Amino acid sequence: MGKFWVIFVASILILLPFLCNSFSPDTPTDRRVLVLLDDFAIKSSHSSYFNSLKSRGFDLDFKLADDPKIALQRYGQYLYDALILFCPSIERFGGSIDVAAIIDFVDSGHDLVIAADVNASDLIREVATECGVDFDEDPSAMVIDHTGYSVSETEGDHTLIASDDFIKSDVILGSNKITAPVLFQGIGHSLNPVNSLVLKVLSASPSAYSANPKSKLSTPPSLTGSAISLVSVVQARNNARILISGSLSMFSNRFFRSGVQKAGSTTKHEKSGNEQFLTELSKWVFHERGHLKAVNVKHHKVGETNEPALYRINDELVYSVEVYEWSGSSWEPYVADDVQVQFYMMSPYVLKTLSNDKKGLYSASFKVPDVYGVFQFKVEYQKLGYTSLSLAKQIPVRPYRHNEYERFIPTAYPYYGAAFSTMAGFFIFSFVHLYNK
């Protein structure tokens, strides 16, 4: 009996790494989250946010950022599926974590939430820069808005901003409209406009600028207006998602609960939009929304079912692909009318919108162009907030075989007639010439 136990335990141990595999394409939800804090007070002062994550099934592991024992991976396996950095002032991480380790963590497909604050350390700035976000380099600068500030506060420097300039995307912010403005107090950042991977989720109003509120303005602020981004998200090419916020306090219970009235506005909201905004955003960041997968790419000739190794020019073919979206617990059919397939050889020869059957199956039927070469079926689906689908399947297209042309062309009959009559005439002529004596 004991022997069987040993075998059982051993097999469990062998299977364990596979059982608790990190991010998998089939169940893209992150479950184990490492939260790095400056001090454990944040754990209680920001408990609403953490509780909303816990209630959705996340397993949060709180650690001090300079804890010498923290590590992201052990024996090549990542211990966590996501990382939350609520440690804006940390100069050096404890344990084996550094900028490169965090970047590797992201590059292997894991998610990241960064909250900076005034006096954010160079380390946090560097991580943000690697992700494509440039915080204002003046360490004491904050975002100031003299028209868009929140009037409920008594402080007069207008650094507590009530912003409602959200990105227009149901995928990122959920389908329920966020009515109340979001309170923000912290530093702004700018994005490189050519960077297509990073999105401005919450931007400052046109009257905002970034400067040190305590000192007089000696030089024009480098960041002004709606170029300032308050909260941004990044979706890397491997679909790892990153949330970067210039304010740690916007996650706090105090901001979640406080009411808000925007300067110049008469409506006073009982509750700020922070909770809804950040909860919905965390759903997107942790892949509970907007995560697509494409499976079962198939193509075949019309009237056949087997996939051929190559097509002939002018063949009629059917292309189909199944697209699903992760709902947080299961794969649901993705329904859209803008998925297109290209039949591509250096440039698209056929560009066709796929029709779907509402069950996730997209298909299109078209005729192979009258050009031979090595084509590709390409689906390049890049939609705001969704994971990008990029499918390419190579398929050669051959010309006609020698016996696939028409044997007799009707328009050529005069020539056939001419040829055969000449041959007959010559035969008769030779016969007469030779034997007519």
Next chain:
Amino acid sequence: MAAPETSTAAVPTLHTNNTLRNAFGGVLSFFILLLIGVLAFLIRLFSVIKYESVIHEFDPYFNYRVTQFLTKKGIYDFWNWFDDRTWYPLGRVIGGTVYPGLTLTAGTIWWLLNSLNIPLSVETVCVFTAPIFSAFASWATYLLTKEVKGVGAGLTAATLLAMVPSYISRSVAGSYDNEAVAIFALIFTFSLYIKTLNTGSLFYATLNSIVYFYMVCSWGGYTFIINLIPMHVLLCIVTGRYSSRLYIAYAPLVVLGTLLAALVPVVGFNAVMTSEHFASFLVFIIIHVVAFVYYIKGILSPKMFKVAVTLVVSVGLAVCCAVIAVLIALVASSPTKGWSGRSLSLLDPTYASKYIPIIASVSEHQPPTWPSYFMDINVLAFLVPSGIIACFLPLTDASSFVVLYIATSVYFSGVMVRLMLVLAPAACITSGIALSEAFDVLTRSIKFQLPGVSSGAEVDEGETSSDTTEARNDEVKAEKPEEKSKDRPSKKSKKKEREHVEKPSAKAKVKTKAEKKRLLALPLEASAVSLLLLILLGAFYVVHCVWAAAEAYSAPSIVLTSHTRNGLHVFDDFREAYAWLRHNTDVDDKVASWWDYGYQTTAMANRTVIVDNNTWNNTHIATVGTAMSSPEKAAWEIFHSLDVKYVLVVFGGLIGYPSDDINKFLWMVRIGGGVFPHIKEPDYLRDGQYRIDSQATPTMLNCLMYKLSYYRFVETDGKAYDRVRRTEIGKKYFKLTHFEEVFTTHHWMVRIYKLKPPKNRIRGKTKKSKSKTSSTSSSKRSGTKKNPWL
């Protein structure tokens, strides 16, 4: 060996043993021919013995791959083969763009051997196809020269051809290229044409068309035949040598040959549509007009004929002018005047270098240098003129053809090194004739002055047996009536040049007279010395040919060797690199390299390539050339758009291998710039000089080819000294941003790089701050330079 026998055979009186001697001569020449064939085969085996049984160079690899396909899939699949592994993503219709002669020949040999239960691999068959066919070629040379000047000249020419270096260079074992079989087909076509011309037999005319068809199947050089034969026919007509034999030799060839040529997919309608073939049709019309005129002349009285001529000529001229005007208009309406680029560069040697860099870039399309003549045909270069003179003694239809052949091929060989190959058979034939004539004269005069003694014995011993045979044959022939003796005696009459004798009786008189004169003219000592010198000349030729076969032309070029103080070094880097690709990359990965290495990559690494040695699409090649001449980022984008995964460059700087990509680079710039004008050649040259040292232009030092070639090169010796360019390179320390090195062969000859995937994230603009002081960070703010307050 043969010398004493021949002399004893020559001693008995002529009439009694005539038949026996003929038979004896026949057997002897048969064995000599057999030995020539063996010689031709064996002299080409140096490459197998010194290296290994391996396919050589570039094009043969493609032919080998096609042959493999043929033996695996059969002829119909070969015909319809659409190859998706080359010219990605365009693909190539192999069946319709390849001359199938060589492939079908080797495929047939393989199939035949296998059905005889001789299980040879396809590669072995391919390796030995060329030597086998060079044996055939020397026999065809024998047939051709025999028709022109008799058996002796034929055997001499065959011996010369069996080991002429020019031909060896293209037909050593492993050199599995079209020329290997095409030269045989070329000579055989000519010999059948001469045979038809001499006999007037329709059987040979038909055979000629079929062999011409084989030639068309084998090589694009068939246009040489279809232009040379019409030229000869025209020459015959102009010099008043029209005969029905000429008509039979020519007309069926044009009709049947053109029909058959149109059957080859790669030629197709070109056989009637391109200017290369117009000459044959024009002459076809002319020969019919001439034949008609001769016919009319036969049935009309001379007076009536004159009237008819004036009538026809005036009408005919008008019609001709009209037709020619239409033709010129038609031809002129096409942009290249109906001529393909390669043909135009034959007529105007500067055409290619002016307009088509892709043709000019190939080294074998360059004009040859004088040393290459000496290297490739050696002493034949000196014998050719005397051979031409011999052809004029007297000028027959057949010998005029040889003169025309040598004249045109000398011109063509002067245009392109590659066409040296066409010159070689002509040189062998004329030299064979010259040598044979000289030996004939000398041995005969010796024998005449030493009656009853086995005269030439001691002189002839070292030399090839064919010479003595030739002398003997000559004697035999001297007694032959009619045809053969018609030209033979007058040929000997060196003093009575260009005497055209119509009647046999007069001829006989001339013959005896001439013989006496000649025999008296040459003293014994002079003959002996000349013989000795000729034999020395021949020996020199043999030594040179063996040396050329063993040393110069046997290197397979994918395996290199070098002799140093430490012994023999073997550089097998190419196969190392291709093997790496085959084992370490995905089957569908695309490999980009300059087109030289395309065939080898598909055949040996079995990976898809972007461009290869079949340079059919100039734009595609220019795209690759542009990528190689661009800076890294632009190059990455070009390659990425072509789905390229790996880039392969050949680099000889470490071991001093001169034909590497850096030396070919200017051609990439030129070809790329020809299509994409933003690549400009002067940007890569410093004061018109191509250099890669510290004086090189920044464009040169930043282009992809430079970077991929010299990446990490400084780590080899610390100085980055390039042994090909004999200089230190200009930029030694640099990093690659868009490519990563994945493999470099043992001697650094082949370097393989992988395109880095697009970055997972895009970094922000902020530089990594080294210091934490706020002063530096504020000075780094964007827009500070425009700020008037700072």
